Amino acid sequence: MKDLVEAMESEDATGADLAALPVPEHYRGAVLRAEEQEMFEGVALRDRTPADSVHIQDVPTPEPGAGEVLVAVMAGAVNYNTVWSALFSPVPTFSFLERYARTGGLAARHDQPYHVIGSDLAGVVLRTGPGVRRWQPGDRVVAHCLSVELESSDGHNDSMLDPEQRIWGFETNYGGLAELALVKANQLMPKAEHLSWEEAASPGLVNSTAYRQLVTRNGAGMKQGDNVLIWGAAGGLGSYATQLALAGGATPVCVVSSPQKAAICRAMGAELIIDRSEEGYRFWKDEHTQDPREWRRLGSRIRELTGGEDPDIVFEHPGRETFGASVYVARRGGTVVTCASTSGHIHEYDNRYLWMSLKRIVGSHFANYREAWEANRLIAKGRIHPTLSRSYPLDQVGLAVQSMHRNEHHGKIGVLCLAPEPGLGVRDPGLRVVHHRALNRFRTETPTPTGDERI
Ligand code: NAP
Numbered sequence: 001m002k003d004l005v006e007a008m009e010s011e012d013a014t015g016a017d018l019a020a021l022p023v024p025e026h027y028r029g030a031v032l033r034a035e036e037q038e039m040f041e042g043v044a045l046r047d048r049t050p051a052d053s054v055h056i057q058d059v060p061t062p063e064p065g066a067g068e069v070l071v072a073v074m075a076g077a078v079n080y081n082t083v084w085s086a087l088f089s090p091v092p093t094f095s096f097l098e099r100y101a102r103t104g105g106l107a108a109r110h111d112q113p114y115h116v117i118g119s120d121l122a123g124v125v126l127r128t129g130p131g132v133r134r135w136q137p138g139d140r141v142v143a144h145c146l147s148v149e150l151e152s153s154d155g156h157n158d159s160m161l162d163p164e165q166r167i168w169g170f171e172t173n174y175g176g177l178a179e180l181a182l183v184k185a186n187q188l189m190p191k192a193e194h195l196s197w198e199e200a201a202s203p204g205l206v207n208s209t210a211y212r213q214l215v216t217r218n219g220a221g222m223k224q225g226d227n228v229l230i231w232g233a234a235g236g237l238g239s240y241a242t243q244l245a246l247a248g249g250a251t252p253v254c255v256v257s258s259p260q261k262a263a264i265c266r267a268m269g270a271e272l273i274i275d276r277s278e279e280g281y282r283f284w285k286d287e288h289t290q291d292p293r294e295w296r297r298l299g300s301r302i303r304e305l306t307g308g309e310d311p312d313i314v315f316e317h318p319g320r321e322t323f324g325a326s327v328y329v330a331r332r333g334g335t336v337v338t339c340a341s342t343s344g345h346i347h348e349y350d351n352r353y354l355w356m357s358l359k360r361i362v363g364s365h366f367a368n369y370r371e372a373w374e375a376n377r378l379i380a381k382g383r384i385h386p387t388l389s390r391s392y393p394l395d396q397v398g399l400a401v402q403s404m405h406r407n408e409h410h411g412k413i414g415v416l417c418l419a420p421e422p423g424l425g426v427r428d429p430g431l432r433v434v435h436h437r438a439l440n441r442f443r444t445e446t447p448t449p450t451g452d453e454r455i
Contacts, residue, residue, distance in 0.1 A: 001027070001179060004072055005418050008124045009425075015125075015138025023070065023127060026058045029116040029178030030397040030415075032085060033057075037092035050086035050405055051398035059114055062174055062182045064129035065106040069185050071141065073417040074197035074425060076176040077120040077388075078397070079205050080236060080342070083405045085117050085170060086398070090345075093117070096171040103149075103164065110173040118177030119145035119169035122191055122200035122425070123418070132185045140191040140427075143183045144372035145205050147172050158218060159368040167366060176201070177397055179418050189373055192380040194431035196423050198414035199386040199439065203240065203379050206412065208367035210240035211375035213315065213339050215248060218371070219364045220313040220337040224249035229302065229311035229329065231318050233270065234261035237339070239387035239411045239442070241315045242268050247383055253302055253311060257407075264410055267441040272305040274298075283325050290348065295328035302329055313337060320344030332357040339364045382435045387411030389442040391422050411442035 003021055007013040032053060040048045064070045085093045093115050101111030125139040135141065148155055148162040155162025169175025174182035191200045213219040214228065222228060228245045232238040233254030245252040246269050254265040257277040265273050281298055285291045302311060310331035316323060319341025326336050327349040336359065341347065354361070367375060378384040391414035392400040400413050416422060426432055432439070 001418065004126070005420065008072060008074070008418070013138070015136050017138075018124065018126065019137040023061055025061055027061055027179040028056055028394065029059050029175075029180075030054050030118060030394065031057045031059065031114040031116050032088075032093065034094050034113045034115075037088050037094055040088055045087060045089055048087045048089075048405075050083065050401035053086045053088065054117075054398035054401055056395055056397070057114060059112075059116060059178075061180055062109055064127050064182060066130045067132060067185050068106070068129040069125055069132060069135055069183055069188060070127040071121060071123045071143065071181050071183060072126045073121045073123040073176055073178055073181050074419040075122050075201040075391070076118045076178070076415045076417055077198075077202040077204070078177075078400045078404050078413040078415060079119050080340075080404065081119055081167060081170040081205075082117055082177070082401050085115070086401045087405070093170060096166070097173055100166060100172060112173055116173055116175050116178050116181075117169055118175035118181070118415075119167055120201050120204040121176030121181050121417075122197045123181070125188070126180070128185070135185055135188050139188075140193070140425075141188045142191050142200055142204055142376065143168070143176065143181070143187045144189060144208055144367070144376070145169060146187065146366055146369060146372060147184055160218075160365060177394070177415055177417070179394070186369060189376045190380065191425075192376075193428040194382060194426060194435065195379075195386060195439075197419045197425035198391045198416060198422055199388050200425065202386045202388045202412040202414050203384070204372075204376070205366070206236040207240045207379065207384060208372040208375040209339055209364070210237050210244055210315075211378075212367040212371045213237075213337050213364040214241050214244050214313065216371055218368070220315075220335045220362060222248055222250050222313055226250040226312040227253060227306050227309050227331075228313045228315055229253045229255065229326070230315045231255050231322055231326075233273075234264045234410050236387075236412055237317055238315070239264075239268070240384065242270055243384045246270065247378070251306065253305060261410060264442060274301060274305070281325070283321060290324045292328070292350070295325045298325050299329045310334065317341075318343050320347055323347040324349040327359065327361070328353050330359050333359065335360045335362055337362045337364055382431055385435060385438040385441075387442045388414050389444045390414070391416055410444065
């Protein structure tokens with residue numbers, strides 16, 4: 001691996017040089033083990049410990065098939081799907097791999113006793129499979145996580161509607177929290193060259209998801225002047241939703257749970273902020289009963305901040321705990337757009353507030369090819385910025401996932417895979433200088449990688 005890393009970091013090395021280097025037969029990756037998929041049975045979700053279920057292990061390097069690409073991963077990122085995977089909840093991901101493998105052909109390789117997880121990467125193309133022409137060894141890339149077959153016409157207008165749609169590194173194997181990764185060529189996009197490897201790896205999944213959910217007509221179709229209530233505005237999705245709202249001429253109303261997170265939202269340019277911990281909202285009186293007075297209290301607070309207006313859009317993902325409030329506070333004719341249910345997927349809301357006030361609930365999931373490309377373009381142009389707070393070495397992925405599970409993080413968490421230290425990979429220092437402050441808004445501590453043994 002060391003030769004590969006040197007070649008990738010060298011300004012002089014060509015794609016041909018890289019193509020001439022041998023590909024290692026094994027590589028190190030963050031894996032879950034099939035034999036451990038029942039290890040947390042009977043343990044409450046909040047008490048499960050990803051540091052125990054995520055292992056760093058050698059796995060055999062897959063040969064890229066037709067339309068596939070093997071990428072040397074310089075950095076990856078932790079996503080909430082990494083948390084679900086590591087908790088084996090709601091179901092162990094091995095069931096996804098088995099189902100995918102049953103579709104046959106190249107998919108059969110994905111059913112293994114290990115699952116290499118991770119749905120983001122920034123790196124360098126190492127080998128291309130038959131039929132790949134757009135990408136060559138040496139290309140510096142990021143990968144989005146949409147894996148589709150496109151053999152059915154259902155997905156031809158919107159690739160998210162493909163019946164064989166999967167999230168790479170969650171519902172497929174050979175993900176991005178590893179030294180190498182296998183992707184379909186259509187997942188690749190150019191790396192933003194003013195960013196380091198770990199910065200470039202961090203926005204992909206959440207930025208694309210927030211882009212579809214909030215901006216495009218497949219989601220809420222946000223327009224100038226809209227008020228957008230954003231739950232978890234300093235978290236993964238929320239930190240991009242906040243930037244997209246500001247960049248699109250809308251007004252974010254950011255909900256967070258600490259003064260530090262409120263300060264981060266202000267640094268992004270948001271002015272209307274609600275600290276849900278400080279204001280102590282309790283939408284549920286007990287496990288079964290919601291408290292509409294608390295919905296009204298939140299609605300009044302939003303009106304106080306906006307000068308009497310209700311949210312045109314509510315950007316939902318906490319799910320059960322907040323959904324009743326979200327439906328209540330959306331304006332007459334407004335949209336609640338949801339892509340997740342972190343606190344529970346059985347939602348309850350008072351339907352009178354939906355139909356009588358002509359509101360809509362829209363479901364959204366990741367982003368189609370085009371949306372992912374457009375979201376990446378905003379990153380490359382420096383219109384939207386990575387929200388990386390901290391990077392961990394590959395050895396410590398389990399701890400990184402645990403910190404997201406405990407909601408201790410801000411923005412995104414990066415992982416150094418082949419990159420020997422943070423800060424490498426920048427080829428456009430000029431653009432970086434312009435955006436220096438924005439790039440550091442989320443930073444907390446960057447631990448020093450453990451050293452040479454990783455490469
Ligand atoms: P994240 O980085 O953990 O951010 C989520 C934020 O939501 C947290 O920082 C927290 O912010 C807030 N939050 C958590 N529980 C809450 C609750 N009970 N009430 C109110 N706010 C709460 O995670 P993420 O990456 O943004 O992902 C969020 C969810 O979306 C996850 O379930 C993930 O699996 C899902 N997701 C789905 C897709 C998709 O394509 N469908 C894509 C990405 C993510 P505060 O504590 O500051 O309020």
